Amino acid sequence: MSDPRRALQAGDALIIVDVQCDFCPGGALPIDRGDEVVPVLNRWIHAAEDAHVPVFASRDWHPPRHLSFTESGGEWPVHCVQDSSGARFHPALELPDSAIVVTKGIRADRDQYSAFDDTGLALELQKRAVRRVWIGGLAQDVCVRATVLDARRQGLDTIVIADATRPVTRAGGERANEEMRQAGAGFETTDPTQSEKE
Ligand SMILES: [Zn+2]
Numbered sequence: 001m002s003d004p005r006r007a008l009q010a011g012d013a014l015i016i017v018d019v020q021c022d023f024c025p026g027g028a029l030p031i032d033r034g035d036e037v038v039p040v041l042n043r044w045i046h047a048a049e050d051a052h053v054p055v056f057a058s059r060d061w062h063p064p065r066h067l068s069f070t071e072s073g074g075e076w077p078v079h080c081v082q083d084s085s086g087a088r089f090h091p092a093l094e095l096p097d098s099a100i101v102v103t104k105g106i107r108a109d110r111d112q113y114s115a116f117d118d119t120g121l122a123l124e125l126q127k128r129a130v131r132r133v134w135i136g137g138l139a140q141d142v143c144v145r146a147t148v149l150d151a152r153r154q155g156l157d158t159i160v161i162a163d164a165t166r167p168v169t170r171a172g173g174e175r176a177n178e179e180m181r182q183a184g185a186g187f188e189t190t191d192p193t194q195s196e197k198e
Contacts, residue, residue, distance in 0.1 A: 001188070001189055001190070001191040002161075002188040002189070002190060002191055003190075003191045004043050004044045004046075004047035004048075004190065005047045005050070005051075007047075007134070007188070008044075008047050008048055008051045008053045008134070009051070009053075009132075010051075010052075010053075011129060011130060011131040011132060012048075012051075012053045012130065012131075012132045012133070012134060013053060013054045013055070013056060013125055013128065013130040013132075013133050013134070014044055014045065014048045014053060014054070014055045014056065014133075014134050015056045015058070015115060015121075015133050015134070015135045015136075015137075015147065015151075016041055016045075016055065016056065016057045016058070016093070016095075016136060016137045017058050017115055017135065017136070017137030017138060017143050017144045017147050017165075018058055018059060018060050018080075018137050018138050018139075018143050019034075019037060019038065019041065019057070019089055019090050019093050019137050019138055020059055020060060020080055020086065020087055020088060020089055020090065020138075021085060021086045021087070021088050021089075021090060021091075022060075022079040022080050022084075022086035022087065023060075023079070023080075023138040023139065024090055024138075027079070027086050028077055028078060028079040028080075028086050029076055029077055029079040029080075031138050031139050031166050031167070031168055032166065033166055034138050034139070034166050035090060035092075036166065037136060037137065037138065037163075037164045037165060037166060038090050038092045038093050039092075040136070040161070040163050040164040040190050041093065041136055041137070041161075041164050042092075042093065042094045043190060044134065044136065044161065044164065044190070045093075045094055045095065045096065046094070048096075049096050049098075054098070054100065054128050054130070055095065055096060055098065055099045055100070056099070056100045056101075056102055056115070056121065056124070057089065057093075057095055057099050057100070057101055057102065058101075058102040058103075058104055058115035058119070058121075058137070058143070058147070059080070059087065059089065059101060059102070059103055059104070060079065060080035060087070060104060060105040060143070061080060061082050061087060061103045061104065061105050061106055062079070062080050062081055062082065062087075062105045062106070063081075063082060063106060063108070064081055064082075066081075066105065066111075067108070067109075067110070067111065068105070068111040074111070080105065082106075100124060102115050102119050102120075102121050102124075103119065104117060104118075104119050113142055113143045113145075113146035113147075114143070114146035114147045114149070114150040115143070115147040115150075116147060116150035116151065116153075116154065117146070117150070122154050125154075125156070130156070131156065131157060132156060132157035132158070132159070133151050133156050133157070133158055133159070134159050134161055134188075135147055135148055135151065135158065135159070135160055135161065135165075136160070136161035136164025136165050137164070137165060138165065138166060139165075139166065139167055139168045140165040140166055140167040140168075140172075140173045140176055140177075141167040141168055141169065141172030141173050141175065141176040142168060142172075144160070144165050144176070145176040145179065145180060148160055148180045148183070148185050149179065149180065149183050151185075152180075152183040152184050152185060157186075158180075158183075158184070158185040158186065159185065159186045159187070159188050160177075160180060160185055160186070160187045160188070161188060161189075161190060162187045162188065162189050163189045163190050164190065
């Protein structure tokens with residue numbers, strides 16, 4: 001169990017993956033109970049602000065008729081189209097003004113599941129001397145998985161906030177956990193007993 005206010009240290013960053021309306025209940029590609037990650041992530045966000053730990057928020061940001069859409073022969077229904085309401089961050093996610101938005105899914109030649117994939121995120125982390133990243137968001141077995149595996153490839157200490165992510169499928173989530181663990185990622189759950197101090 002981790003209390004965000006004790007866990008976050010200098011040299012850390014918080015990476016929030018794709019907590020967008022289309023991935024939450026009511027959206028175009030809803031993940032079961034996807035919105036339940038929001039209050040958990042808000043606790044981490046507030047703790048990060050107080051500890052001056054940078055907050056990165058990735059977003060899927062597809063052009064219309066993106067190759068990942070089934071209508072274009074891809075795998076997913078139309079989702080997170082640039083500037084659509086479904087592409088917005090969940091309205092209850094309390095991103096600070098200082099949050100750094102990482103945009104992905106804009107390439108015409110391939111999809112980008114990882115927040116590190118051709119986005120400049122690795123450089124932004126280097127600039128801030130980040131050595132350890134805490135990662136949560138959606139979906140556990142797709143973009144969170146890819147982001148965690150890339151963070152490990154970058155040599156970053158990597159911790160998955162296990163209660164701040166949800167999978168597309170339970171089996172996929174279990175497989176992803178095993179892959180992330182084998183890649184050297186750690187897992188922490190958020191201590192629910194710690195009340196939020198102002
Ligand atoms: Zn997408």
